[in-house]
Structures are given as structure tokens and as C-alpha cells.
Amino acid sequence: MLSDFLVRAALAGVGTAIAAGLLGCFVVWRRMAYFGDATAHAAVLGVALALLFGTSITLGVGAVALAMAVLIHGLSGQGAAVDTVLGVLAHGALALGLVAVTLIPGQRIDLDAYLFGDVLSVTRMDLAVIWGGGALVVAALWWRWSAMLTATLSPDLACAAGINPRREQLILTLLLAAVVAVAIKVVGALLITALLIIPAAAARNFASSPERMAFLSVATGALSALAGLRLAVIFDTSVGPMIIVVAVFIFALSAIGRQLRRIGT
Amino acid sequence: MSLIDARDIAFGHGDQPVLQGVSLALEPGEIVTIVGPNGSGKSTLLRVLIGALKPQKGKVTRQEGLRIGYVPQKLHIDPTLPITVNRFLNLPRSVSKDAGAEALMTAGVAGLGERQMSHLSGGQFQRVLLARAILGKPHVLMLDEATQGLDQPGSASFYRQIDAVRRDLGCAVLMVSHELHVVMSASDRVICLNGHICCEGTPEVVSAAPAYRELFGTGTGGALALYRHDHDHGHDHDHHHAAAE
Numbered sequence: 288m289l290s291d292f293l294v295r296a297a298l299a300g301v302g303t304a305i306a307a308g309l310l311g312c313f314v315v316w317r318r319m320a321y322f323g324d325a326t327a328h329a330a331v332l333g334v335a336l337a338l339l340f341g342t343s344i345t346l347g348v349g350a351v352a353l354a355m356a357v358l359i360h361g362l363s364g365q366g367a368a369v370d371t372v373l374g375v376l377a378h379g380a381l382a383l384g385l386v387a388v389t390l391i392p393g394q395r396i397d398l399d400a401y402l403f404g405d406v407l408s409v410t411r412m413d414l415a416v417i418w419g420g421g422a423l424v425v426a427a428l429w430w431r432w433s434a435m436l437t438a439t440l441s442p443d444l445a446c447a448a449g450i451n452p453r454r455e456q457l458i459l460t461l462l463l464a465a466v467v468a469v470a471i472k473v474v475g476a477l478l479i480t481a482l483l484i485i486p487a488a489a490a491r492n493f494a495s496s497p498e499r500m501a502f503l504s505v506a507t508g509a510l511s512a513l514a515g516l517r518l519a520v521i522f523d524t525s526v527g528p529m530i531i532v533v534a535v536f537i538f539a540l541s542a543i544g545r546q547l548r549r550i551g552t
Numbered sequence: 553m554s555l556i557d558a559r560d561i562a563f564g565h566g567d568q569p570v571l572q573g574v575s576l577a578l579e580p581g582e583i584v585t586i587v588g589p590n591g592s593g594k595s596t597l598l599r600v601l602i603g604a605l606k607p608q609k610g611k612v613t614r615q616e617g618l619r620i621g622y623v624p625q626k627l628h629i630d631p632t633l634p635i636t637v638n639r640f641l642n643l644p645r646s647v648s649k650d651a652g653a654e655a656l657m658t659a660g661v662a663g664l665g666e667r668q669m670s671h672l673s674g675g676q677f678q679r680v681l682l683a684r685a686i687l688g689k690p691h692v693l694m695l696d697e698a699t700q701g702l703d704q705p706g707s708a709s710f711y712r713q714i715d716a717v718r719r720d721l722g723c724a725v726l727m728v729s730h731e732l733h734v735v736m737s738a739s740d741r742v743i744c745l746n747g748h749i750c751c752e753g754t755p756e757v758v759s760a761a762p763a764y765r766e767l768f769g770t771g772t773g774g775a776l777a778l779y780r781h782d783h784d785h786g787h788d789h790d791h792h793h794a795a796a797e
Contacts, residue, residue, distance in 0.1 A: 316633045437644040440629060446604040447622030447694070448644050487632075494634045495668065 292407055293520070299409045299417050300512030300530065303473040303482065306421035306466050308490075308508035309428050311483035312501045313459055315491070316439050320484055321370065322359055322460065325377035327467050327479035329355035331384030334401045334471075338391050344401075345416050348471055352464035355380065360460045364453065381476070404475035404527030406516070413472050420469035424462050431458055436497055473512075474527040481531045486511065489538035492545040507537050554579055555615050555692050555724055556601055562609035563596055570596045572748050574610075578692060583718065583725040587732060587758075588745035589767060594728040595625060597745065598696050601726070618692065621685030621723070623678070625696040629669050637672070638665040641684050651687060658720065659683035660713050675706050679713070686717050693717065695727040711738055732768065 314323055330348045337347025355376065363369050388398055400408070409417070428435070435455045438445040442452035470479045486507035487500065494500030515530030522529075554577040561574040570593040578584060586594050599605045601612060602622055614620075629635065641652045656662050659679040664672070672680060678698055685693055695714070699707035715738060718725050742758040744750045750763035758764050 316630050318630070433642075433644040433646075439633070440635075440640075440643065441624060441627050443599060443602065443604045443624050444622060444627070445644070446599075447602040447620045448688070450644060491632050491634065495636060496639050497633060497635055498639075500634055 292409075293516070295409050295411070295414055296406045296516055296526065297513060298414055299406050299473050300516055300526075301509045302414070302417040302421045303466075303470045304486070304508030304512045305505050306424040306469055307479070307482045308486045308505035309501055310424055310459070310462055310466050311485075311487035311508075312490070312497065312504050313428075313435065313439065314463070314480075314483045315487040316497075317459070319459075319463070320480060321373040321377065322356075323463060323480040323483050325359055325373050325380065326352050326355050326460075326463050327471075327476050328377045328381035328384070330467050330471050330476040330479075331401060332380050332387065333384070335384050335387035335391065338388065338396065345413075345468055349464065349468040351380075352467040353461065356460040356464040360457050363456070399525075400475070401471060402475045402477050403525055404471070404473050404478065406473045406526045409472055417469050417472070420465050424465055424469075427458060427462055431455060435459065474530055478527055478531050481534070482508065485531065485534040485538050489534070489541045492541040507534065511537060553615060554613075555618055556726075557613045558597075558601060558607075558610065559613075560610040561597070561600055561607045561612065563593070563600055563605060563607050569747065571600070571607075574745070574749055576601075576743065576749070578724050578726055580691070581718075581722055581724055582740045583738060584727075584741045584743060585739040586726070586728045586743045586745050587730060587768075588750075589730075592746045594745055595696050598622075598694055598726070598728055602694065615691070619688050619690045621688055621690030621693045623681045623685050623693070623695045623698045625698070625700060625728075627677070627681060631670060635669050636665070637661075637667050637669060637680050640669055640680065641665075641687055643684075645688070647687050652683075655683040655687045656680070658686060658713070658717060660709070675702050675710075678702065678710065682710075682713065682717070686721060689721060690723050692724040692726060693721075695725070695729075697728055697730070699729070714738075 314320060329351045333348035333351030334344055336351060337344045340347070359369070359373065359376065362372055385398070388396065397405075434445070434450045435458070437448060437450055438452035438455040445452045445455070466483070467479055470482060474482050487504040489507045490500045490503035494503055511530050511534035515533040516526055518524075518533065519526040519529040556578045558574065558576045561571055562569065563571040574597060586597065588594050596605065600607050602620055603612070603614075637656070638652055641647060641655065652665060653662070656664060659682040661676050661679040661683065664676060664680065669677070669680070682698070693714070699710050702710060714725060717723075737755065739755055741752065742755050743752040744758055744761070744764050744767065746767060750767065751758055751761040753761070
């Protein structure tokens with residue numbers, strides 16, 4: 288028999304996996320993994336600020352992730368090598384957040400919940416945020432899909448076709464912030480990038496078109512979420528890391544499968 | 553009215569000027585070639601014209617609703633992005649299957665639609681880029697060193713294809729090249745660029761201009777005259793060959 292909290296956890300996991308699986312394809316294609324890290328790590332700072340000002344955690348995380356996303360977008364427009372700056376921002380935000388959380392007077396909070404997720408405690412409100420945010424991400428990607436794909440292939444080709452590649456990049460960066468706000472409850476700040484990248488990477492091995500890769504990525508993410516939840520309950524481990532472990536396992540299988548297919552042909 | 557009218561364009565990286573005081577207008581149907589040494593700002597100028605770079609000075613006016621078919625110098629597709637030729641042709645606007653197949657045929661790569669882009673040879677890849685560029689029925693086709701990486705017969709046949717495309721669509725062609733002999737013979741107008749416009753005019757005028765000779769040497773000028781002479785003889789002949797291939 289399914290307990291109520293397990294159903295909610297499953298719904299939260301699948302909702303997050305859909306949004307992250309879709310957006311993750313662009314993160315992989317555009318090599319934005321560090322973008323993801325910086326935005327996700329900023330979420331910890333968001334948690335600290337939310338506690339400090341007594342606002343909702345989602346609001347704090349969303350606002351700080353958004354600010355970080357816009358900052359990164361601005362920096363990437365400078366044309367400089369942003370890799371190092373991104374590294375500084377990513378880990379700076381994480382460290383600052385960790386320090387800030389412990390400095391808040393009168394608060395004894397369970398930091399693990401925000402670093403690694405706490406999907407078993409999602410409320411109905413959390414579910415609304417996850418599915419609302421997820422729906423927003425899916426709708427935006429659906430709307431801009433062709434333009435974003437063109438801009439990803441070549442910013443110049445996009446320009447020649449009348450598409451502004453900077454605008455597409457900004458939308459992607461904003462969606463990244465939305466996914467961070469959605470996913471922090473499920474896999475936590477430290478593993479959000481994993482949920483973006485691993486399902487997409489697994490999907491790559493068996494995809495012949497961008498759309499098929501997106502579909503397989505979503506399917507892999509959803510399967511990882513459900514199987515990870517089940518295994519975590521059986522082995523009594525935390526859920527977020529177990530979801531990622533399952534995703535890595537699927538990735539390994541798909542990589543081996545690809546090699547075998549290559550040898551076979 | 554000109555298709556594209558660029559006035560007094562300046563562009564630079566930091567304090568390094570790349571383009572200065574460049575003015576250029578492109579009229580419907582003409583073939584204009586930009587020649588110039590490496591680092592003379594040819595690609596930068598093209599990217600300013602398509603709107604990928606914002607000029608620091610000057611103004612680019614594109615005709616209302618101008619459709620540009622752009623063939624970049626190089627296009628690197630990330631290996632994590634699987635995409636077939638057909639899917640690529642449908643970006644950003646989807647086209648009918650027949651139109652896609654026809655464009656591939658026009659570009660000389662019929663039947664490659666189901667191939668992965670990553671599995672194409674250099675020449676096939678450039679032709680697929682050309683096919684995509686002509687699919688939108690452009691008013692102007694812009695080619696940035698489109699034959700880079702092709703061998704001589706390959707690039708010669710590529711240029712024949714472009715000539716055929718132009719007659720088909722009646723579009724203007726603006727290309728950048730440093731294959732002087734091939735390009736000069738096919739152009740209505742040549743612009744010699746080296747940060748600024750050194751000289752421009754018909755191929756005869758430019759190849760005789762002192763500024764041009766200073767950049768490319770008189771040796772090339774001699775070879776050019778020879779080539780043009782040669783080419784005048786075999787012109788129609790050449791195209792029959794192209795059609796028969």
C-alpha cells in the first residue's frame with residue numbers, strides 16, 4: 288500500500304525530472320554545467336537569506352538563483368574566459384551560504400535537507416511549486432525550441448535568421464534558476480547539476496535527433512526518480528543521492544550499450 | 553534600394569581596430585566578393601552585416617524583411633548534439649520534405665537527408681550549409697570562406713553550384729574568399745579589404761589597382777589575367793559539365 292508521503296515524493300521526483308531532463312539537454316549541448324553549479328550553489332545562500340528574513344525558502348532560493356543567473360549571463364556577454372569566474376562564484380556562493388546559515392541566531396536547521404534534498408517531506412505546497420515551475424520550464428522550452436536549438440548550433444546562423452542568440456541564452460539561464468528552485472527540495476543544491484546532466488548524457492547514447500534525446504532524457508530522469516525513491520526506502524538511505532546513483536547506473540548501461548552496438552556494426 | 557547598406561562601419565576588439573570607415577552597399581542580384589589578407593576583417597564585416605556584431609560606429613541598414621542565407625566559415629556541432637541533415641534543414645523554420653530534398657539536390661548532396669551531421673565529410677557539410685541557406689529563398693546569400701577545407705576541384709564545383717543557385721533564385725551573393733583566381737572571375741564587383749576598403753570595382757579594375765598589387769603582389773595579377781582569359785573560353789562548357797555531374 289502506498290503511503291501518502293511516498294506518493295507525494297514520487298510526484299515531486301517525476302515533476303522535477305521532467306523539467307531537469309528537458310533543460311539538461313541544453314545544458315549538455317551548450318556546455319553549461321558550470322552555469323548549473325553556480326546557480327544551484329547560490330541556492331544555499333538563498334536558504335540562508337530566506338531564514339534570516341523569515342520569508343519562504345522557495346522565494347529565497349528562487350530570488351538568489353535568479354540573481355546569480357542574471358549575473359552569469361552578464362559576465363558571459365563580456366566575452367572573457369568565464370570558466371574561472373564561474374568557479375569562484377559557484378563555490379563562493381556555496382561557502383557563503385553555509386557560513387551564513389550557521390550564523391543565523393536561534394536557528395538550528397537541518398542543512399542536509401537543502402544540500403542533498405528531502406523529498407520525503409514535500410508538502411502539497413511544495414508539489415504545487417514543483418509542478419508549477421516544471422510546467423513553466425516545459426512551456427518556455429516548447430515555445431522557444433527551434434530558436435534555441437538554432438542559437439545553440441550557431442549564434443551566427445541564428446542572427447542571420449533574425450533570432451537574437453543572447454535573448455535565447457538569457458531565457459535558458461532564467462529557466463535554469465527556475466529548475467534550481469524546483470529541484471532543491473528533491474535532490475538538494477549539490478546534486479541539481481547531476482540531475483540536469485546525467486539523464487541527458489545517458490539519452491545521448493541512443494538518440495538520433497535533438498527531440499528524441501530530450502524525450503529519452505525526460506524518461507531517464509523520471510525512471511531514476513521513481514527507482515531511486517523505491518531503492519532508498521528499501522535500503523533506508525537518503526533519496527536524493529539514490530536518485531542520482533540510479534541515473535548514473537542507467538548512464539553506464541547506455542554507454543556500454545552504445546559501445547556494444549558500435550562493435551556489432 | 554540596396555539590400556544592405558553599411559555606412560562608415562568601425563569595429564574593434566579593445567583598442568585593436570579591425571574595421572574602420574567601411575561603407576558598402578549590396579544591390580539585388582549582384583555577386584560581390586571581399587578579398588583581403590588574413591586578419592583584414594573580412595569575417596568581421598560579414599558578421600556585422602548579418603547583425604551578429606554591433607558596429608561601434610556607423611550604421612547597417614537592411615531592407616525591410618530581408619532574408620539572408622548565411623554560410624559560415626566553420627560550424628562546430630557539439631558531439632553531444634545528435635542531429636540529422638533533414639532536422640538541420642528545418643531550423644529554425646520547418647520546411648516541407650520535398651523542399652528539403654530539392655535544396656540538397658541543388659547544393660549537390662542529394663539523398664543525404666537521413667545522415668547525421670557529424671558523419672558528413674567536409675565538402676558534404678559545406679554543401680548542406682549551402683542547402684540550408686538557400687531553403688529560405690534568401691534575397692542575399694552570404695558565404696564566408698565557404699570552400700575552406702575543400703580541394704581545388706571541390707571548391708571549383710562548389711562555386712559552380714553557387715552560380716547555379718544565384719541564377720535559380722536571382723539572389724545577390726556576397727562572399728569572402730582568398731581563392732583569388734576562382735572568385736575574381738565569378739564576381740561582378742570585388743572589394744579589397746584590409747581593415748578599410750583599399751580599392752573596389754570590377755575584377756579587372758581591382759586586379760590592376762596599385763593597392764591590390766601591394767597586398768597580393770604582381771605575380772597573382774599576372775596569373776589572374778591568364779585565368780580570366782582561360783575562363784572566358786570555357787565558360788558555357790564548364791556549366792554543361794556541372795549539369796552533367
